[in-house]
Amino acid sequence: MNEKEAKKQIQKLREEINYHNTKYYVENNPIISDYEYDMLLKKLETLEAQFPDLVTADSPTQRVGGEPLKGFRTVEHKRPMLSLDNAYSFDELREYDERIKKNCRDVEYICEPKIDGVSIALIYENGIFVRGATRGDGSKGDDITTNLRTIRSIPLRLQGSSLKNAEIRGEVYFPISVFQRFNKEQEKKGEQVFANPRNAAAGSLRQLDPRIVALRPLDTFLYYVSHSDIDFETHEKSLELLRTAGFRVNPLIEKVSNIDEAISYCKNLETKREALDYEIDGVVLKVNLIAQQNQLGSTIKHPRWAIAFKFTAKQATTQLKDIVIQVGRTGTLTPVAILEPAQVGGVTVSRATLHNFDELKRKDIRIGDVVLVERSGDVIPQVVKSIAEKRRGDEKIRVIPRKCPVCGSDVIRTLDEVAVRCPNQQCPARLKWRLEYFASRDAMDIDHLGGQTIDKLIEKGLVDTIADLYELTEKDLLTLEGFKEKSVKNLLESIEKSKQQGLARLIYGLGIRHVGKYAAQLLASHCCSIDELARKSAEELMQIHGLGEKTAESIATFFATQENIELIKRLKDIGMRTKEIKKEGSLSGKKFVFTGALPSLSRPDASGLVMKNGGIVSSSIGKDIDFVVVGTDPGSKYQKAKKLELTIIDENEFKKLVGVL
Ligand SMILES: [Zn+2]
Incomplete structure (x- = not known):
């Protein structure tokens, strides 16, 4: 294909993808499957990889996010982003209307749901999205262009409209429907959980790595053209x-x-509030005629042509009766407030999260306090603050427990973490999660051992640790509801088979904090056995290139815990393969980096081939990399590899190496 032809095809693909983007993300009405969409995108990526000169900033491929930023640049808004004046009652709304009518006649209002998200300003030049910023202090905000690019409902190029140069304002939000699941996944990974969807949106936009932002389900509503050539x-x-x-x-x-109609709108919208997939905290009334808007103008703080009517807050005050400790799936101890039941935004609340012990101390919340409780989205209610004025003097401070309330292990707390955790991997509070993780596809890949089966096993008291799985008998399993000879046989076979999964999967499956798949592979190739790994100090582990300090400390802590030492011993006793078998001539321990698109292999396939042969796939170039596999349009990694004089190979050479050619 020549460049001219490619250009035409690229153009056509982009139009098609943009069309489907709008259908999917804006109209919520996709007309092709996700797979078909991915294929279109992939086709475009391939073409653009072949003709890198044709890549433009508005191409849909540019949404996936570039390199991490060092920090955000501060930018000045073309016009200050003023805040809105608030009305808390219908009387106040009527007063506002009276004031407007003194200056303008026949006023129409546009009523808009007030989205509780993060305010943004987008700038388009010649129809192309060039810059996006947060509201900041109103006159200056953070330049978050690369992050906003990843949000599919923000057009990178304006469609068939006369709008070319404009500043457009709106709100980024985190859909409520996915918020809880997202938080659960964050918790599982040991990463930050967010108090409410708005914090999740704000936190996501503050990410310095746009590739992470691209994975977040952020969405937008735009509501104001603050400046344009129309x-x-x-x-x-x-x-x-x-x-x-x-x-x-x-x-x-x-x-x-x-x-009057505006007030009816407000009443009506408040009843729909709970059913929406985004949080709203009120209604914005805007004077419709622009001539009237101009006539009314603004004060230093607020535009006079708009007002926000605020819904009753989902807050209430009540008494905090007790603070109990919950042990989460990752062993994190969370203080939970037991409350005198109170109505919060139409729901009775008797428990509320206090997040962590740092928060508890910072907010100085004590047992017996009168507290302000808030409910937001679908999330667990939280205690916002205590009302110190109402103290009688007999309130009690809840100190950090020294032992896990479930298993009695001494809790641990590292300096850089706010979390207090139970280090006992076999703590019953963590058992289900541990077993699920251990049996998962990326770990020991045990067929027939899903969540429901695990529940039944725990319920019957058949498993207390991972090792117990390997001592289950036919007789044990036949006592489980719904289990017949055939299903028992299948499960026992899968469990038995998993003993041979190898060291990397075993290390991963142990669920050591901060040890993901890559770290597990790295550890398996550096230490030939689980015993060798267990013997290493944090300092020694830190010598392994690519392993961070946090990870090293976490591993050392894991293997220093008595319960874990016993677990490893038992796993060896039952015949678990805990040594890495080094194959002669294989790629055991060899490190690969990929850059650019390979002609025939997808990245996951290529990585799979490396791992199958005992090699390791790394994402960063360093002196320790053995092979750099280069495809078309390689990135900066290629230049770096040349500088370091690493072994650079193409797809064919790679295929020979992994034995598929
Ligand atoms: Zn415990």
């Missing part, structure tokens, strides 16, 4: 234009012709 007659018309340009505009926005 003169709009009404706010309504500007919203219509935003829609045709490819932005997501909230479907619940309505025009009303007087304040």
Whole structure:
């Protein structure tokens, strides 16, 4: 294919992908499967890899996120992002309307749900998205362009509209429906969990690595053209234009012709509040006619042509009766407030999270306090603060427990972490999670051992540790509900088979904090056996290139814990393969880095081939890398590899090495 032809094809693919993007992310009405969409994107990626000169900033491939940033640049907003004046009652809304009517006649309002997210300003030049920033202090915000690019509902190029140069404002939010699951996954990975969807949106946008942002399900609603080369007659018309340009505009926005209708809108929307997949905290009323908006102008703080009506807060005050300790699936001890039952935004609340002990101390929340409780989204209610003025003097401070309330192990707390955890891998509170993780596909890959079966095993008291799995008998399993001879045989065979999965999977399956798949492979290739790994100090482990300090310390702690020492001994006793078998001439321990697109192998396939042969796939170039596999359009890694004089090979050479050619 020549460049001219490629250009045409690329153009066509981009239009097609953008079209489907709008269908999916803006209209919520996809007309092709995710697979078909991925294939279109892949095709475009391949073409762009062949013709790197044709890659432009507005290409859909540019959404996946580039290299991490060092920090955000501060940028000045073209026009200050003012905050809105608030009204907390319908009377206040009527007063506002009276003030407006002193200056303007026949006022129409546009009523918009007030999205509780993160305010952003997007700048388009010649129809291309060039910059996006947070609100910041109103006059200056953070340049988060690379992160915003990853959000699919933000058009990188404005569609078939007359809008070319503009600053557009709106809100980024984290959908409620995926928020809880997201937090659970974060917790599982030992990463930050967020108090509510808005914090999750803000936290995601503050990520310095846009590749992480690209994995977050962020979405947007845009609601205001703050500056453009078009003169709009009404706010309504500007919203219509935003829609045709490819932005997501909230479907619940309505025009009303007087304040009574506006109040009905507010009442009606408040009843729908719980059913929406995004959080709203009120209604924004905007004067529709732009001429009237201009006439009204702004104060230093607020525009006079708009006001926010705030819904009743989902907050209440009540008495905190006790603080109990919950042990989570990763062993984290969380203080939980037991409350005098109270109505919070229409729901009775009797428990609320206190997040962690640092928060507890910082907020100085004591047993017996009167506290302010808040509910937000679908999440567990939280204690916002204690009301110190109401103290009587007999309130008690809850100190950090020294022992796990479930198993009695001494708790641990590292300097850089706020979490207090139970280090006992066999702590019953963590057992289910531990077993699921151990049996998962990336770990020991034990067929027929799913969550329900694990529940039954725990319920019957048949397993207390991972090692117990290997001592299950036919007789034991036949006592489980729904288990017949055939299913028992299948499960026992899968368990037996897993003994041979090898050292890397075993290390991963142990669920040591901070030890992911890559670290597990790295450890397996450096230490020939689990015993050797267990003997290494944190300092020795840190000598392994690619292993961080946190990970090294976490491993050392794991193997210093008595329960874990016993677990390893038992695993060896039952015949678990705990030594790495070094094959002669194989790629055992050899490290690979891929850069650029390979002609025939996908990245996961290529990585799979490396691992199958005992090699390790690394993501960063260093002196210790044995092979750098280079495809078309390689990145900076290629230059670095040349500088370090590493062995650089192409796909064919790679295939020979891994034995598929
Ligand atoms: Zn415990």
